[in-house]
Amino acid sequence: MNKGYRLLFIGLLLILIDLRINTFDLLPDFVGYIMIALGINELKTKGSSFSKATPFALILIFLVFPSLVGYEGIGLDTKSLPLLPYLLETVIGVFHLLMMYFIFAGTWQLANEYKDDIWEKATKVRWNLYAIVHIIFLSLFAFQFTIPTLKPLIVISLIIVIIVEFVMIVFIKKTESQTEIWECEET
Amino acid sequence: MYGTRLYMSILAVLLLVTGNIFYYQNEKLEGPFLLTHFQEVQLNEHGYGTLELYYVTNTDDKIWNVHLPGIQYAFVEHESIHQETTNFYVKRAFIELQDQNITEPLTITNIEIQFSQRDFKNFQVGEVIILPGIEFEREPIVQNIASSSSNSGVSVSLFYVKEPLTLIEITYPFEKIVSDYFQLSLELQADDFTKKTTGGIAMINNYKVIEEHLWSQSGSPLEKVKLPITLSENEVFKLTKTFDPSNSGVFIQIELKFMFENEDGNTVVGRDLVNLRPYFSNKELKELAKKAGGQHE
Numbered sequence: 119m120n121k122g123y124r125l126l127f128i129g130l131l132l133i134l135i136d137l138r139i140n141t142f143d144l145l146p147d148f149v150g151y152i153m154i155a156l157g158i159n160e161l162k163t164k165g166s167s168f169s170k171a172t173p174f175a176l177i178l179i180f181l182v183f184p185s186l187v188g189y190e191g192i193g194l195d196t197k198s199l200p201l202l203p204y205l206l207e208t209v210i211g212v213f214h215l216l217m218m219y220f221i222f223a224g225t226w227q228l229a230n231e232y233k234d235d236i237w238e239k240a241t242k243v244r245w246n247l248y249a250i251v252h253i254i255f256l257s258l259f260a261f262q263f264t265i266p267t268l269k270p271l272i273v274i275s276l277i278i279v280i281i282v283e284f285v286m287i288v289f290i291k292k293t294e295s296q297t298e299i300w301e302c303e304e305t
Numbered sequence: 306m307y308g309t310r311l312y313m314s315i316l317a318v319l320l321l322v323t324g325n326i327f328y329y330q331n332e333k334l335e336g337p338f339l340l341t342h343f344q345e346v347q348l349n350e351h352g353y354g355t356l357e358l359y360y361v362t363n364t365d366d367k368i369w370n371v372h373l374p375g376i377q378y379a380f381v382e383h384e385s386i387h388q389e390t391t392n393f394y395v396k397r398a399f400i401e402l403q404d405q406n407i408t409e410p411l412t413i414t415n416i417e418i419q420f421s422q423r424d425f426k427n428f429q430v431g432e433v434i435i436l437p438g439i440e441f442e443r444e445p446i447v448q449n450i451a452s453s454s455s456n457s458g459v460s461v462s463l464f465y466v467k468e469p470l471t472l473i474e475i476t477y478p479f480e481k482i483v484s485d486y487f488q489l490s491l492e493l494q495a496d497d498f499t500k501k502t503t504g505g506i507a508m509i510n511n512y513k514v515i516e517e518h519l520w521s522q523s524g525s526p527l528e529k530v531k532l533p534i535t536l537s538e539n540e541v542f543k544l545t546k547t548f549d550p551s552n553s554g555v556f557i558q559i560e561l562k563f564m565f566e567n568e569d570g571n572t573v574v575g576r577d578l579v580n581l582r583p584y585f586s587n588k589e590l591k592e593l594a595k596k597a598g599g600q601h602e
Contacts, residue, residue, distance in 0.1 A: 201326060208322050212315055212468045219311055253314045260321040266363055269391050 122164075125157030126221065130287045134181075134280065141188030150254050151179040158169035158221070165227040171220035174213045181210050189254075199218065201263075206260070208259065215252050219245070225293055232300040237293070251275070251282045313332075332392065335378060335422055337362035338597040339582050341431035341478045341555040346420045348438040355431065358398045358416075358436055359387060359556050361590060361597075370425070372417040376435065377404040387503070390587035402435065411435040431519055431555065434478055440508070446470070446573030448565060450541075455539060458548035462577050465541045470565040470573055472534045472558065475578035477561045489527040490545040493534065535567075548581055554593065557581040 132150030134142065155175040162168040184206070223247040225258050229237035255275040317408070340359040348354040356379075358368070373379045384398035413433040419425045445469045454460035475491075536542065544561070563575035585593065 126566075199330070205322075205326075209481075212318065214314070219308070223308070234580060249311060249314070256318045257321055260318065261327045263363075264325045264332070264366075265391055266394065267391060 119168055120161030120294045120297045122168075123290055123297060125153045125160060127287060127290045127294060129153030129157060130283070132285065140189075143186050143188075146177045146186050147181060147182035151175050151182060154217070155179065161224060165231075167223040167224035167227055169222045171217045171224070174217035178210065178213050178217065181206065181213065204263065205257075208256065210254050211252065211259070215249070215256075218248065218305070222248070223291045228297075228300070232303065234296070234300065237296055240289070244286060248282055248286055251279055255279045332363075333411070333589070333592075334361070334363050334594055334597075336395075336423060336426070337344050337364075337366045337429055338594070339416070339418075339428045340375070340593075341429075342433055342558075343431055343483050343555060344433045344558045345436060345560055346402060346433065347401065347406065347476055348404070348558065350440040351402050352407070352438045354402045354435065355382070356400040356402055357556065358556060359397070359399055359454060360396055361393050361594065362396060363393050363420070366396075366423075367421045368400075369421055370419040371398075372402055372425070373400075373402065373413055373433075373435075374415070374417075375404075375407075375411050375413070375430055376402050377406065378402065382417060387582070388584060390585065392587055393590045394585065395585065396591070403596065404435075405463065407437045409437065426571075432479060445575070446567075447565065447576065449575075460546040460548070462544045462546075462554075463542070464563075464575060464577075466536045466565070466575075467537055467538065468567060469538050470536050470567055472532060472536065472563060472565055474532060474564040475561060476564060477559050478557045479559065483557050483559065483579075486549055486555065487579065488547045488549075489561075490525060490547070491527055491530050492525065492543040493536070493540070516523055531557050536565075544577055545581060554583055554585060555581070556583050 128154070129150040132145050132153065133147050135145050137145050145266045155172065158168050158171050162172065203286055222241055226238055226245070228236075228242040229241055233293075255278070258268060258275050262272055308356070337360045340361065342357075342359065344357065346354040346356050356373075360366075360368075360372075366383060367379050371379050371381060379400055382401045383398040386394050386395055387397040388395040413435065414430060416428050416430045416433075417425050418428055431542070447464055447470070448467065449462055449464050451463040452461065475580050504552050556580060558581075559579050560580055561577040563577070565573040565575065
C-alpha cells in the first residue's frame with residue numbers, strides 16, 4: 119500500500135516542479151501522471167474510490183503533453199488562438215481536481231476502514247482546503263480574458279494553489295508512512 | 306466525501322468559463338487601437354523630442370516598433386498603464402524621436418506601429434505636428450513663475466514680463482478642434498509684485514504672494530479680451546485653463562503662444578503648455594472600441 123502512496127508522492131512532485139531549458143520541461147508532467155496512474159493502480163484494491171481516479175489520471179497523461187515543450191514549441195500560435203491554451207488549462211485543472219478528489223476519498227475510506235479517526239479528519243480538512251483553493255482559482259481563471267485587471271489576483275491565487283499543492287504532497291508522503299502503521303496494527 | 310458539493314462547484318466553474326468565452330468572443334478587440342491625439346512635439350536643438358502615444362488594448366500588447374513618416378528615428382523609450390478599467394487598459398508609450406533634418410513643421414496623421422507579436426499596421430493618430438529643433442531660451446523675457454492645477458480640471462499659470470511688452474495675439478494649433486475641450490481666461494494683475502518684493506528672483510521666491518495671485522479671481526474669457534494689451538516691466542498676468550471633464554476622450558498636448566512686441570518692434574514669444582490626458586469609464590471605452598471600426602470585431 120505504501121508503494122502506491124510513494125508513486126503518488128513522486129508523481130505529484132514531478133507535476134509541481136517545473137524545470138525548463140528554453141521551453142523544454144526537464145521534469146515532464148505526463149511522467150508525473152504516469153506515476154500517479156501506477157500509484158492508483160497499486161491502491162485500487164484497497165478502495166473503490168481509487169479506481170474512479172484512474173480514468174482522470176490516464177486522460178491527463180495526454181492532456182499535459184503540450185506542456186513538455188510549451189504551446190509555442192508545438193507550433194501553436196497563442197495570439198491567434200488564445201482560447202485553446204485557456205480551455206486546455208481549465209480542463210486540466212478540473213480533471214486534476216477530480217482525480218485528487220477520488221485519491222482523497224480513497225484515503226479517507228482507508229482511514230475509516232482502519233478506524234484512524236485522526237487521519238480521517240485530517241484527510242477531510244486538507245481536502246476541503248484543497249478544493250476551496252482550486253475552485254477559487256479556477257473561477258478567477260475563467261475571467262482572465264474578459265477582465266484583464268484580475269490578472270494580479272489570478273497570480274496571487276495561483277501562488278496559493280502551489281502552496282496548498284505542496285501541503286497536499288507532504289500529506290501524501292505522511293500517509294505513505296501512516297499506511298505502514300495501519301498495516302502493522304492489522305497484523 | 307462532499308462529492309455533490311464538488312460536482313456543483315465544478316459545474317459552476319464550467320458555466321463561468323462558457324459565459325466568459327461567449328463574452329470574450331463578442332467583446333474582444335481584434336487588436337489595440339490608438340486614441341485621437343492633437344499633439345505638438347517640439348524637437349530640441351539636437352533634433353530630439355518625445356511623442357506621447359495612447360492606445361487601448363485588452364491584452365498584454367506592447368509597442369515593439371514605430372515608424373513615423375518623415376522622421377528619421379523613432380523608438381519606444383518606455384510605456385506604462387495610464388488607466389485600467391474592468392475590460393480595457395489605456396496604455397501610454399513614450400516614443401523618442403530624432404531628426405536633425407527637419408526645417409519645417411511636419412504634420413503626421415498616420416503612424417505605422419508594430420505591436421508585440423503582430424505585423425506593422427497603419428494607425429490613424431489624429432494630428433501630430435513635429436516642430437523643427439530650436440534652442441530653448443535660458444532666460445526668457447516672458448517667464449512662467451508658477452503653475453498649479455486642481456482636480457476639478459482647472460489649471461492656472463502665472464507669468465511676468467521682464468520688459469515692457471505689448472500682447473498682440475494668443476495662438477495655439479488645432480484651435481477649431483481643441484477649443485471645444487478647454488476654455489482660456491486671461492487676467493492682468495494690476496498691483497505688480499515689485500511693490501511687495503525687490504523684483505527678479507526675489508519675486509519668484511515669494512510663494513505666498515504668488516499663491517494669492519494664482520487662486521484669486523479667474524479673469525475674463527479670452528474671446529472677450531481686447532488685444533493688444535500693453536504690459537509694463539515686471540507686470541504679471543495669469544492664464545486660467547478650464548478643461549471640460551466630459552470631453553476627455555482625446556489626448557491634447559499643445560503649446561499656447563503669447564505673441565508680444567517689444568518697444569523696438571521685435572517679436573517676443575511667451576509659451577505655456579496645454580496638456581489634457583484621456584480618461585474614460587469602462588462603458589465609454591466599450592463604445593470607443595466599437596467605433597474603432599475595422600480594428601474591432
